[in-house]
Amino acid sequence: MTQISIEAPYGSKTKLYLPDGTLVWLNAGSKMSYAQDFGINERALNLTGEAYFEVTKNKHIPFKVHTDELDVKVLGTKFNFRNYQDDLKVCLLEGKVALSAQQKETILHPDQQALLDKKTGKLLISSTKAAYSAEWTNDRLYFDEVLLSDIIKELERSYDVKITVADDTLNTIRFYGNFRKREQSIQEIMNVLSSTDKMTYTMNGKNIVITLP
Secondary structure, three states: OOEEEEEEOOOOOEEEEOOOOOEEEEOOOEEEEEEOOOOOOOEEEEEEEEEEEEOOOOOOOOEEEEOOOOEEEEOOOEEEEEEOOOEEEEEEEEOOEEEEEOOEEEEEOOOEEEEEEOOOOOEEEEEOOHHHHHHHHHOEEEEEEEEHHHHHHHHHHHHOOEEEEOOHHHHHOEEEEEEEOOOOOHHHHHHHHHOOOOOEEEEEOOEEEEEOO
């Protein structure tokens, strides 16, 4: 069976509808693939990176997202799925999803998130304001006490830049921020992060180096 692959390049996101009418936003640097007969006997796809789904209801054919570490099964719901190198995070905005990891099934309810540590295989469920997890679809970058190392990954993908941290202790610092991508340049965001006096930076073209103040 032919596989259809869709990729969102660095610096931009892609909006699409699957054959069953499900809305998908694919974030920058993400990739998704599904069989050509998607929606006929099954609705299954593979995802690397981050995507937001508004799944069309179909009681007879569950909607499944597959990754190496975790599977998600839904009937009709809105959720954000983030599958990156070190961690995997599912945030549920509405509906209900079943997560399967290491032969164990966990049910997620609205305003809950599941975080899977890929190194340990540990799945942690916690409360969250799930709507924030999908803010990137509206060109917003929302960081709520997020580690600098995670913010950097996000900025690199969103702005297609290369960010280097000169001092490892910086990676353990957490920041809060709410930015609008369309209106704010990478330089403006770096200025806001620097204004906390926790770090400083130099910028040369698409290369940014973060150092201690």
